[in-house]
Amino acid sequence: MSTLLEVSGVSVSFDGFKAINNLAFQIGERELRAVIGPNGAGKTTFMDIITGKTRPDEGRVLYGEKSLSLTGLSEARIAREGVGRKFQRPTVFEDQTVAENLMLALRNNRNPLAVLFSSPNRADHTRVGELAEEVGLTAHLGRKSGELSHGQKQWLEIGMLLAQEPRLLLVDEPAAGMTPAEREHTTDLLVEAAKTRAVVVVEHDMAFVRRLGCKVTVLHEGSVLAEGSIDHVTQDEKVIEVYLGR
Amino acid sequence: MTDAALTMPRRAFIQRHPAVLVFLACLALFTLAVTLLAEGTGTGVISTSFVKTLGKTLCLCLVALAMDLVWGYCGILSLGHMAFFGLGGYAIGMWLMYARTEIIVAESLAQAPLPPTPDEIRDGIATQIFGVVGASEFPPIWALAHSLPLQLAAVVLVPGLLALVFGWLAFRSRVTGVYLSILTQAMTLALALYLFQNDSGLRGNNGLSGLQNLPGLGDVPQSTVSMWFFWASAVALGAGFLLCTWIVSGKFGSVIRAIRDDETRVRFLGYPVEAYKLVIFTVTAVIAGIAGALYYPQAGIINPAEIAPIASIYLAVWVAIGGRGRLYGAVIGAAFVSLLSTWFTGGQAPDIPLGFYTIKWVDWWTVLLGFSFVGVTLFAPKGIGGLFDWIADKRSPDRHGADLGPDQGALREQEAER
Ligand SMILES: Nc1ncnc2c1ncn2[C@@H]1O[C@H](COP(=O)(O)OP(=O)(O)O)[C@@H](O)[C@H]1O
Numbered sequence: 001m002s003t004l005l006e007v008s009g010v011s012v013s014f015d016g017f018k019a020i021n022n023l024a025f026q027i028g029e030r031e032l033r034a035v036i037g038p039n040g041a042g043k044t045t046f047m048d049i050i051t052g053k054t055r056p057d058e059g060r061v062l063y064g065e066k067s068l069s070l071t072g073l074s075e076a077r078i079a080r081e082g083v084g085r086k087f088q089r090p091t092v093f094e095d096q097t098v099a100e101n102l103m104l105a106l107r108n109n110r111n112p113l114a115v116l117f118s119s120p121n122r123a124d125h126t127r128v129g130e131l132a133e134e135v136g137l138t139a140h141l142g143r144k145s146g147e148l149s150h151g152q153k154q155w156l157e158i159g160m161l162l163a164q165e166p167r168l169l170l171v172d173e174p175a176a177g178m179t180p181a182e183r184e185h186t187t188d189l190l191v192e193a194a195k196t197r198a199v200v201v202v203e204h205d206m207a208f209v210r211r212l213g214c215k216v217t218v219l220h221e222g223s224v225l226a227e228g229s230i231d232h233v234t235q236d237e238k239v240i241e242v243y244l245g246r
Numbered sequence: 247m248t249d250a251a252l253t254m255p256r257r258a259f260i261q262r263h264p265a266v267l268v269f270l271a272c273l274a275l276f277t278l279a280v281t282l283l284a285e286g287t288g289t290g291v292i293s294t295s296f297v298k299t300l301g302k303t304l305c306l307c308l309v310a311l312a313m314d315l316v317w318g319y320c321g322i323l324s325l326g327h328m329a330f331f332g333l334g335g336y337a338i339g340m341w342l343m344y345a346r347t348e349i350i351v352a353e354s355l356a357q358a359p360l361p362p363t364p365d366e367i368r369d370g371i372a373t374q375i376f377g378v379v380g381a382s383e384f385p386p387i388w389a390l391a392h393s394l395p396l397q398l399a400a401v402v403l404v405p406g407l408l409a410l411v412f413g414w415l416a417f418r419s420r421v422t423g424v425y426l427s428i429l430t431q432a433m434t435l436a437l438a439l440y441l442f443q444n445d446s447g448l449r450g451n452n453g454l455s456g457l458q459n460l461p462g463l464g465d466v467p468q469s470t471v472s473m474w475f476f477w478a479s480a481v482a483l484g485a486g487f488l489l490c491t492w493i494v495s496g497k498f499g500s501v502i503r504a505i506r507d508d509e510t511r512v513r514f515l516g517y518p519v520e521a522y523k524l525v526i527f528t529v530t531a532v533i534a535g536i537a538g539a540l541y542y543p544q545a546g547i548i549n550p551a552e553i554a555p556i557a558s559i560y561l562a563v564w565v566a567i568g569g570r571g572r573l574y575g576a577v578i579g580a581a582f583v584s585l586l587s588t589w590f591t592g593g594q595a596p597d598i599p600l601g602f603y604t605i606k607w608v609d610w611w612t613v614l615l616g617f618s619f620v621g622v623t624l625f626a627p628k629g630i631g632g633l634f635d636w637i638a639d640k641r642s643p644d645r646h647g648a649d650l651g652p653d654q655g656a657l658r659e660q661e662a663e664r
């Protein structure tokens with residue numbers, strides 16, 4: 001399996017506090033990976049670095065077969081290169097309908113003039129319908145997304161990410177605030193998504209990670225503490241000490 | 247947009263936006279009524295000066311549309327759009343003043359025994375125009391003033407380029423919210439102060455005057471000229487409304503509303519947010535410039551005071567009072583407040599004697615306007631446009647006070663619709 005993203009030697013400090021410390025991370029194409037770690041371990045900051053929100057103080061972030069360096073690119077450019085991101089709290093456009101939200105995310109030309117002078121075609125509408133189906137929001141297509149429940153907003157956001165057709169999908173705590181049934185649905189969606197792209201899931205909940213059944217990376221104080229199968233990392237003494245044993 | 251609108255085959259533009267038809271019909275009826283009642287073309291019930299007031303009001307409605315596009319839809323609270331409006335006025339004013347002075351100078355020199363050389367005519371015009379600021383030569387910015395097509399191009403290009411450069415610098419540095427508003431005020435103030443200088447080349451605080459006289463059409467009475475401008479203003483407003491509706495509908499509109507509510511999220515979808523803002527900022531500056539170019543020939547005079555920062559703040563107040571984020575709201579707000587303002591400041595409103603003090607509206611109108619603005623912001627955030635929602639029984643969502651997005655320009659709970 002070829003490497004899609006390679007992070008090496010990355011460090012970031014905020015006012016002298018090292019949030020990410022000499023971090024190394026790799027993920028291949030069509031790989032599902034869980035990233036776990038206690039609060040403040042640097043999981044969100046890690047995503048911020050890949051997506052261009054935070055510039056690392058040092059280190060490399062290389063992406064794709066051409067080893068494109070992501071560290072100098074704008075957020076929008078990185079997103080257009082195929083990196084999709086789901087934030088910790090659901091962020092959808094609350095004043096717009098579910099359909100409009102999905103339409104916004106569809107992978108099309110993002111140039112303002114191109115968007116101004118074109119209008120969604122039949123294929124786009126069909127795709128929006130399919131995506132809504134996939135995330136179980138068909139009945140809500142015409143509703144403003146601000147009216148959706150928390151779990152529905154999370155799904156809408158996952159639907160928007162799928163609409164973007166990213167090669168690398170970063171998902172920050174997708175199951176937070178979901179009911180057990182909703183969690184199960186979310187697991188299925190992520191496992192399904194990882195069949196056609198790389199998916200990194202940041203999660204707190206061990207049971208959820210176990211269900212994903214994938215390789216796990218444990219972060220602690222901004223660097224990788226352990227990596228391997230869920231059984232492997234849960235038996236690691238350092239991991240037990242800093243995370244599980246609390 | 248409803249589900250049906252998204253999945254159905256696309257219907258005609260007008261069908262999808264019935265408000266456009268209603269608006270254009272109202273505008274056409276209004277124009278017809280004024281035409282039939284005006285001094286120049288009808289019974290004369292409406293005086294020429296009031297026709298000009300109405301024509302100017304239409305131009306203010308047009309610039310309010312631009313303001314609503316940039317603020318109500320894209321969330322950029324620009325407090326500098328009246329500067330673009332003024333620049334449009336100056337651009338057309340230069341030609342009007344030049345061309346008319348040229349005719350006057352040519353006539354007076356024609357009396358001389360020798361026919362005047364082009365240089366003599368040019369010097370004559372310069373002395374006439376710049377005598378008030380103690381100069382007798384054309385400043386470089388008047389190089390194109392002799393040409394109507396070039397000055398018309400300047401109406402569009404000068405505000406457009408200024409907005410493009412200013413916007414590029416500001417948006418690129420990710421200046422948003424209050425800071426952007428302050429920056430636009432600073433730009434406006436700097437421009438006004440520059441124009442106030444006598445050596446700015448635009449006659450300092452005298453400004454440009456006599457703009458109501460069309461060069462070469464001295465025989466046409468003002469009652470007729472005023473109707474021409476009134477009609478042109480109505481057409482411009484109608485076209486502006488169509489253009490703005492087209493821009494805010496469809497996917498582009500969806501993107502800019504998303505930028506208004508949560509621009510970070512839009513960035514992570516891959517949209518170049520700065521480019522979108524720049525397009526909107528520049529397009530609205532051009533609309534403002536055109537509105538100004540139609541306004542000042544009706545006003546007859548333009549001076550730097552017109553570009554004062556407060557003018558742009560008033561513009562935001564009109565849009566807020568009319569209802570932000572809906573195009574007809576901006577038009578209603580601008581028309582309502584500016585006509586009311588004319589009435590109050592024109593001395594027509596009866597004074598209120600309180601015994602110990604008499605409220606003179608000429609002085610107290612701005613205070614009333616200020617309180618109305620505060621009142622609307624606090625108690626009726628949808629503004630006058632909210633009346634239509636009330637009639638149609640459209641409710642705001644119940645979000646327990648949460649805005650519709652994290653950004654400063656985001657729609658507030660009571661401004662939104664379910
Ligand atoms: N913008 C910032 N400024 C200062 N400190 C920050 C910033 N972002 C994150 N941090 C700090 O970096 C550490 C890692 O944060 P974060 O990546 O959010 O952790 P996690 O998502 O694993 O809980 C925390 O201690 C947090 O306080």
Ligand SMILES: [Mg+2]
Pocket residue numbers: 043044088
């Ligand atoms: Mg986090």
